[in-house]
Amino acid sequence: MGSRADPRRLLRQHDFRHLWAADAVSQLGTRISLLAVPLLAISTLHASTLQVSLLRTAQTVAFLLLGLPAGAWCDRMRRRPVLVAADLGRAALLGSVPLAAALGLLTLGQLYAVVLCTGALTVFFDVSHQSFLPTLVTRDRLVDANATLAGNLSVAAVAGPGLAGLLVQSLTAPSALLADAVSFLVSAGWLRSIRAVEPRPERAGRPHLRREIAEGLRFVLGHPILRPIAANGAIVLFFQSAQDGISVVFLVREVHLSPGVIGLLGTFGLLGAVVAALVARRVAAVLGQARALWLLSGVNGVGFLLFPLTDGGWRLGFYLAGGLLTSFCIVVTSIIGVTFRQAACPPHLLGRANATMRFLFSGAVPLGSVIGGVLGTVVGLRPTMWIGGAGVLAATGWLIGSPLRTMRDLPTDTVSSPSPEPASDQEPNIAGRPDTLAG
Secondary structure (H helix, E strand, C coil), X not given: CCCCCCHHHHHHCHHHHHHHHHHHHHHHHHHHHHHHHHHHHHHCCCCCHHHHHHHHHHHHCHHHHHHHHHHHHHHCCCHHHHHHHHHHHHHHHHHHHHHHHHCCCCCHXXXXXXXXXXXXXXXXXXXXXXHHHHHCCCHHHHHHHHHHHHHHHHHHXXXXXXXXXXXXXXXXXXXXXXXXXXXXXXXXXXXXCCCCCCCCCCCCCCCCHHHHHHHHHHHHHCCCCHHHHHHHHHHHHHHXXXXXXXXXXHHXXXXXXXXXXXXXXXXXXXXXXXXXXXXXXXXXXXXXXXXXXXXXXXXXXXXXXXXXXXXXXXXXXXXXXXXXXXXHHHHHHHHHHHHXXXXXXXXXXXXXXXXXXXXXXXXXXXXHHHHHHHHHHHCCHHHHHHHHHHHHHHCHHHHHCCHHHHCCCCCCCCCCCCCCCCCCCCCCXXXXXXXXXXX
């Protein structure tokens, strides 16, 4: 997984420093919106439980619709222009919300449209971002680079909810979204200043979208390690999203908390993410990368089972403990998983491999959000929180039942791409594999 190195040395490298700066400001803005959007829907637009969960669906459904084609398209293009264009587009979309609110024209329909279109741009951004990093740092620095970027996510996860709660409570929810719009503009400026010149991707023969998508699917779903990681991640995110889609409603209407307190809960609970970014390499070294994946997946499930125990008074501690455990486990396993994928995948397939994983991961989010909203309406908010936690814990079975159980560390050699199949107009046949999870 790479040699030991001082992550601070990476920040002395001009291009990585600018990528890191763009990521830092963008992550903070995104975390503000993550809380501000449902609070805006609840407090200003008086949305129901199902309508709030559908907002989460609208934010992520683009991965189901565009995730796989985006990987093929991004493998045909230089990645930095895609990143800059996506940031500028998201800034314009989010900026339209406070403008409409100031004019008294904001509706729930516009909010759905904004988060849906922003989610579509995020698909292209995320696929390109994970594929762009290996062009800026050498393979032996990928662990440090991913851990450094995960530090941005961790700090934003801690600072974002508290800042969002403060902005919403002291100003307005639309003002909080304006802060996110500005963050995307700043991010675009940092990305534009990266000096590295990407080579134009070389493509053999005429582009064939379905065949290119099939190559990415075959690589991930035919890989003995990536396949169980993909299955585990998709199930975890499905049930996590069932919780996330109603969590703000749960805290407002069941636990009776104010936006400021909800923000503080998120801030303190996510301190585990900051710790994880600092010690991820050490955890992987002590436990072994493979062992850490399934052990921490189990601990993550236990953490999600703490959330439905939350109530007023001292029982708020369950939410804090759940946040600490889950944020720590998610960040460590994400660093290990992303680094392995970047090292194991041939460069010409990296965009499609990333897109396939994101399709499986993020594609599960809108489905889980809808189910969470429906269950929250039919059986109640707290029972739905229990169902979500149990599902996250059960997903560990995919890792325990895979070759990861007998490994200590993940292989460090780059895995070759499967031989391309003859060109065909047929869709990739993955349904016939009994050991494959497709979505």
